[in-house]
Amino acid sequence: MNGSRVVSIALFAALLCLTAGCMTPLSEDVTEDDLLSEFEDLEPPTEMNATVVVNATIQGESTNISYDMWHRLNGQSRTESSLTGNRRIEIDDGQKRWSYNPSEDTVEVRESVESPSRIEASINATKEILRLGNITDISETEYEGRDVYHVTFGGSKEDNERENTYLPPTVPSVGGGLAGGEENKNTNKTVSDSLLSSNATRVELWIDSEYMIILRQNRIGNQSYKMAYTDIAFNAGLDDTLFSFEPSEKTEVEKRETPNFNRYDSLEAAREKTSFSIETPDIDSTRLNSAFVVTRNNSNREEVRLQYETGNEYEITVAKRTPAEEPEDGNEDVAIGGVTGGYAEMGNGLHRIWWTVGDFKYSIITSTEIDRKRLIELAESMETT
Known part of the structure; x- marks a missing residue:
């Protein structure tokens, strides 16, 4: 997600x-x-x-x-x-x-x-x-x-x-x-x-x-x-023109690459499909719901997303991507091990933490039912810094 x-x-x-x-x-x-x-x-x-x-x-x-x-x-x-x-x-x-x-x-x-x-x-x-x-x-x-x-x-x-x-x-x-x-x-x-x-x-x-x-x-x-x-x-007989689009000469066109999403049921299967190591937080491995490996054909961008169920109405999503992106603004800076990361409340009861190490950017998203302190502890448990 x-x-x-x-x-x-x-x-x-x-x-x-x-x-x-x-x-x-x-x-x-x-x-x-x-x-x-x-x-x-x-x-x-x-x-x-x-x-x-x-x-x-x-x-x-x-x-x-x-x-x-x-x-x-x-x-x-x-x-x-x-x-x-x-x-x-x-x-x-x-x-x-x-x-x-x-x-x-x-x-x-x-x-x-x-x-x-x-x-x-x-x-x-x-x-x-x-x-x-x-x-x-x-x-x-x-x-x-x-x-x-x-x-x-x-x-x-x-x-x-x-x-x-x-x-x-x-x-x-x-x-x-x-x-x-x-x-x-x-x-x-x-x-x-x-x-x-x-x-x-x-x-x-x-x-x-x-x-x-x-x-x-x-x-x-x-x-x-x-x-x-x-x-x-x-089966209403829809007109073909509904499904066609021709930009005008004045339309500003931005081309984007469609990422490839591949889902795996185990961490081991995902690790075989990534070019980098996959660190995991201090969460029971049996809680892993799914792992996604995201790649793009025409660039070196690569990402893995791990989704953990919690027994409640929310999941914990852990992501690692490369290359590291430009720094982004958050509600506040937070210390994660030996680096400074960012923290932001996202609305709808969600919050997020992220940090960068070398060529990789990490993030964790979950419900605010898991408090900010625990979110930082999960980040530090991945031992990336």
Whole structure:
């Protein structure tokens, strides 16, 4: 995951019956296996478009976001958003990915990433969650005029205190990363990476019965999250011009290289793919959730990211990259072993520490539930200075 997480927008509870319909139970014989059987002969939609509406509350801070998206099964996509008053259009034509700022007439362009389309990734995420989750209720209803399965994980306090109770986290959506910045390339990895670190009390999913795509999700806990598609359309015959972009002669074009993200399940596997050593903090090695090695074809930039689960609703992300970047401003300077590093609060309950040694820059990002002193101790435990 990358640094600060931008998350987002609430659906008013009094409107639930209007938007989701009144739920009626499925037959008593319907099981998780029955839902999984829906994938056997599933033909994904060739196109999907909708408005994405999101609300999240992290550490008591609420974020609301809405954006429009158009996607094709072949990987072409378009998103349009207006965040903090700045309009942003992102287009992937299958060969290049354009991020356009109309007010400034500037665009960033990079190569498309060869990976499952967002439609495929969303269907795969649904399947994995149904495989791994402990479903407590299944019902049939309608949402936005479409037949959906309403699937619930968790429920009463007693249910949630049972040993080995599993509740899924917020899952990837067809919308992908929010428009207006470099997309998190890890979105298309399997969702199991963060499954065990979630301690929500209840998770509800509304799954389209034809395409098994999650159209709405509601995560209840200390850090709530709601996501919903509105104005949903499948196979609407989208115009090809939606997925093309031609900058004008006056448009300022900045070319950026698309990084290669490779995920590994073990530290040993990641070490085999890096040209430098990988130091680790004083964290139980069994907590390692995943390791990412990030490279770029046309430069010597290289990075490794280690993600540790904590048993709470947050992870610890440790990064090492080369070459070392220019110094950055923080809230304050901090001593880490024999060097001076930086510390910054990032908002949404996150904070970060970083330091540079030789050609390498290190950083640790986590929740403020791990205090500043412990963050410095984790940095020093890596023995890089």
